[in-house]
Amino acid sequence: MPSDQFFYDDDNADGRNGGLVAKESAGDNAAPLSISEISNLLKRTVEDRFGFVRLRGELSGVKRAASGHLYCALKDDKALIDGVMWKGGAQRLAFRPEDGIEVIATGKLTTYPGRSKYQIVIESMEIAGEGALLALLEKLRLRLAAEGLFAPERKRALPFLPQVIGVVTSPTGAVIRDILHRLADRFPSQVLVWPVLVQGEGAAKQIANAVRGFSDIQPGGPVPRPDLVIVARGGGSIEDLWSFNEEIVVRAVAESTIPVISAVGHETDTTLCDYAADRRAPTPTAAAEMAVPVRSEIANQIDEMALRMRRSALRPVTLGRERLEARVQRLPKPDAILAAKAQKLDELSERLRRGLRDEAAAKREALHRVAGKLSLPLLRHRVQSCAKDLDRAGLTPRLLTQRLAHARQGFAPSDRVLPQLDPRLPLQRGYAMVKSAAGTALTSREAAQREGNLVIEFRDGELAVVAGEGAAPTAPPTPPAPSPPPRKAAPRPAPVTPRQDDLFGS
Known part of the structure; x- marks a missing residue:
């Protein structure tokens, strides 16, 4: 190939016409820029032109880096822009960014030279309208409900008469005054107030720490442990009450070891704290009414029970007295009971007197009949006759002595033989x-x-x-068997005495 084909015409070759070697033309002051220089120029231009912008869009691809920075993208139905929020701003967010939430982001546009793309550096982020906020709230509610934090079986019964009540609220608002005033009217109790912010930055963390702090108090310590905790705040908009919708607060209330009453807002206001609490009160004043009974009503109930107890104790006595009186009325009179017996006694007494009188008369008459026989000559004659009969019988002591001696002689042979028969001799x-x-x-x-x-x-x-x-x-x-006792002589029969005649002739 000819070598002259490699040369160009100097007249036709310049930088604008695409020569082989870039040359500067006479009078040309547009020096070539480096990539970094053009990127910096673009960065300054964009930041100067769009130093403050407010963008409305739906969050997408939300992620939080280990450094604490928040990366996301804002999009609508036709376009998308990347966004970044540095650690300090991300920590100040009043809600938890999630995909699908429509927000309004405030910040400035800038470029990222490393990828030749532009993005927004977000300084603040808010939910775009109440509808989007409610959608975020419902999404969080469903997620926590799926974990069982709002299950009815987790609800605990409130103590009937708490001795110590813990209150988590602002110490300067009207809520604490209403609670204390209502408690004093119903049943004065010891109240421990844990002062917290109830709205704004850091409020949710303080409320959660207060609820957990009451649960961490040990019984018997220098600070009394509450028997009941009231989480209270006055009414407001959904933005004002948003701290009580934060996940950290809801979990703290659900994990509390002490029964909790949620009294956030007015009756129409509802927060996730109400779902997690053991009881929801429409107002802080109503929470105080739920916490304690009315002392006067308890006193009346005690008096009524004492009266019923006394009536119950006296009722058997009263019934017994009535029954006794009824039986007494049916009993006959004592005079009527004794009348027949007294009459019979009088009759028997009269018969006894008559019988004694008749018996004495009969005996007196019999005595008169035998009195003639009891004369002295007759008695003497009878005695003499008996003496003669006795003499004829011959009962003298000498006769008895001879009879005994004769019987003893009959036993003498037996007395001599008996010792010889002893087996031990x-x-x-x-x-x-x-x-x-x-x-x-x-x-x-x-x-x-x-x-x-x-x-x-x-x-x-x-x-x-x-x-x-x-x-x-x-x-x-x-x-050895005892020797048999010596035999005793049989007693002699007593002499027969002739029967003496009766002196009276019987």
Whole structure:
């Protein structure tokens, strides 16, 4: 290839016409810019022109970096712009940014040279209207409800009469004064106030810390532990009450170990704190009414119960008295009961007097009949006759003595033979008696072998032995049977005395 083909015409080759080598033309003051220079120029131009803008759009791709910066994108149905919010501004947000929330972002536009794109540096972010705020609230409510924070079974019963009540509210507002005044009217109680911000930046964190702080108080410590906690705030717009919709507050109320009453706003206001609390009160004053009963009503109930108790105690007595009176009225009179018996007694007394009188007369008449027989000559004659009969009977002491001597001579042979029949008399002459363990006398060798255990009685005692060779006794000796007592002579029959006649002739 010819070498001259590589040369261009200097007249036709300049920078504007796309020559091979860039050359500066005479009078040309447009020096070429570097990429960084043009990027910086664009950055300054955009920031100067759009130093303050307010954009309305839907959040998309929200993410929070480990450094604390917030990255997102704002979009509508036709365009999209990236956004960044530095750590300081992100921490001051009053809500939690999430995808799908329509917001109004305030900041300035700038460029990002590293990617040749523009973005908005967001300084503040607000929810775009009440509708968007309610949508965010409903989304958060559904998410927390799915976790079970609003379940009815988590609700606890309020104490009937709390001794200490904890109140989480602003110390300078009218809410605390209304609560204290209502408690003083119904039932004076000890109140612990935990002062917090109820709206604005940092309010949600203070409210959550106060609720958890009451739960962390230990019983018996220097600060009394509340029996009930009231979270209260006056009425306001949804923006004013938003701190009580924050997730940190809702979780703190749900995790409280002390029953909680939520009294946020007026009756028409509803926050997520109301769902998590054990009881919702329409107003702070109503919360105080829920917390304690009316002391006068309790006193009246006590008096009524005491009266009913006294009536119940006296009712059996009253009924018993009425029944006793009814029975007494049905009983007959004492005079009527005793009248018949008294009449019978009088009749028997009269019969007794008549019987005694008649008996005495009969005995007196019988005495008169026998009085003639009781004369002195007759008695003397009767005595003499009996004396003669006695003499004829011959009952003299000498006759009785002879009769006894004759009977004694008849027993003399028996008295001499009886000692010789004693079975233990031969023992005195060196003999021994063999007996069984039961004390029965053994008279043969065969009988002794059948027993096994034997007792040999000597003159001076007994000895237990065993039949056989070298055996030892197995039972203690049985004491000797007592000797039979000596026989006594039969008593002689008494002499028959002739019957004496009755002096009175009977």
